[in-house]
Amino acid sequence: MDPRIGTALIVLVGVPAVLIGYIYGTELLLRTLPERLKPKVRPWLWLLPALAFLFVFLIYPTIGTIIRSFRDKLDESFVGFANYQQFASSDVTLTALRNNILWVIFLTLFCVGVGMLIAILVDRVRYESFAKGVIFLPLAISAVAAGVIWKFMFDYQPPGQPQTGTMNAFIGLLGVAPVPWLQNDTLALNTFALIGVMAWMWTGFAMVIISASLKSISAELLEAARVDGANEWQVFRGIVFPLLLPTIAVVSTTMIITALKAFDVVYTMTGGNFNTDVVANLMYKQISFGDFGFASAIAVVLLLAIIPIMLVNVRRFQAQEAIR
């Protein structure tokens, strides 16, 4: 018998048994406590396993990474801020940083803008759920698969050769010369092509969330504004948009974080070549080069960039909960 079957059985039976045993044990323990203390202690005992996992798998590695970022390639001695200096001075990292800024601005603007537009437009048609389903669908595809699909779509052959890439075949029909979408970095064209792939995936997400928020605006509010003298644009500017703002803020921060973390699409489509690298891919490359100190420094920079946005997101969320 394969020994792995035994392991699987132990996991299947053992993990639930340990959890049930833990809960049972805590309740036994609680019985010995005075009545007054019980409600104070019980939530902590129930939370303890989750907190333990969080510590072992999140907080401990984060601290480890921060320490690593101040050490050398092979984790042998402290090098102070050398890794950060390298980050701030190398052309490669600065290009990646510039690209990430492009990602943050354009991915967010596109997804939120177009997502909102579609949400408003489909709100007025009968085939709404079908249209929303189709636009949401790409998000169900893994980013790696999307990258591979779009790599074929953006494929380039020299002029005169048959164009196998969908985009170049299409513009060829219009008589336009083929464009090396993923190789041409004039005006960061290739980076924008990559951002476009990610936007194709994430616009549906923004649209679904904004659409839900749009539906929660009472029709009477819009009618009141129309009777008050507003035309459709003024209804949108004066009533709909301000009421969507909290949701747009949440979606925007989510998109900013997604843009900062961008990796899979870049890795599969260009591998970061032709000046399309982003910070996350750079970090991955440093790990494969064996420079753990520099990779950790990049990870810390990324973390520091994300934390303030995360805080805004949590604040927003709490404020919205408070309104309810």
Add this chain to the structure above:
Amino acid sequence: MATVTFEHVTKKYGDVLAVNDLNLEIRDGEFMVLVGPSGCGKTTSLRMIAGLEEISDGTLRIGDRVVNDVAPKDRDIAMVFQSYALYPHMTVRDNLAFGLKLRKVPKADIEKRVQEAAGILDLGRLLARKPKELSGGQRQRVALGRAIVREPAVFLMDEPLSNLDAKLRVQTRAEIARLHQRLKTTIVYVTHDQVEAMTMGTRIAVMSEGLLQQVGTPQELYDMPVNRFVAGFIGSPAMNFLDVTVTSGPDGPTLVANDVTIPVPPRFRQMVGDAAGRHYIAGIRPEHLDIGQATSDDASMTATADVVEYLGNEELLHLTAAGQDIVAIVDAENRVTPGDKLSMVIPLDKVQLFDPESGLQLGAQRTAVAAA
């Protein structure tokens, strides 16, 4: 200020007739109440005036202008919604000013009108607050204020009191009536509550199943309802209806229901004639019944008290008479107890007679009734 005129206005949703051939003229400065049970078409009619519902057929005028195809913003109307529909992200001040800003009214003018409306409705202290920081009654006043500042030709109000508690409703009812006396603007007011209709309306339009049943002053509707629907809808508690048969008696035809005999009231005598055996429905309001002995102008019936509801100044009696349930309101000093056998006086001049098939009151003016 303006009139509102419905000419053969019809509203269809697919095959469903929400409003059927409505003809109604709302006069300049009038407080017109559209009243009826839910689904009667009153709110649809109001929304057609607002321009929030398209008109399937017929002509709607505000003043002399046909407004069938005019956008809501160009109709010079203001509306108070049942849910108030206050803009949640704006302060009370901005809620009031929104419509004026859109019309590019000068800033100083806006401020003056907002202050004026706030003064009338006692909103002065609340101007900086957001709607969610207001009580239900305060929100209601803001909704009214938003309509007032616009100084529109017509106010439209869609059940504005239905979200208030009973005490506040009575208070606001008077406030709106006072507002109307002060502004003298045409108001079209929709409610399902006949008490609101009776207390506030200059005239009332009673609707049922998309059809206008009767238009008239509160007193006209109360004294001379054109049909059984209006008779039963106006007045609280509702009018009693007795199935009666015309029978020839020594003193002329009488109306008989089991052991109860009512002489045909003088004003119906000619119409009923000698048609012995014909069925009618006799209507008598609870407040017109009294305990006592009949004089020559009245009829009487014996009744058994089933339930007595003591209300302080009066008693609401649930009686059985002629094998049917009858409600009467009498002076509380009668101190009726359940099981008492009572002699009830029916004043003949208050009795109404309805045709059992058409539901029409005998001799009612056909012109006041919508084509059924």
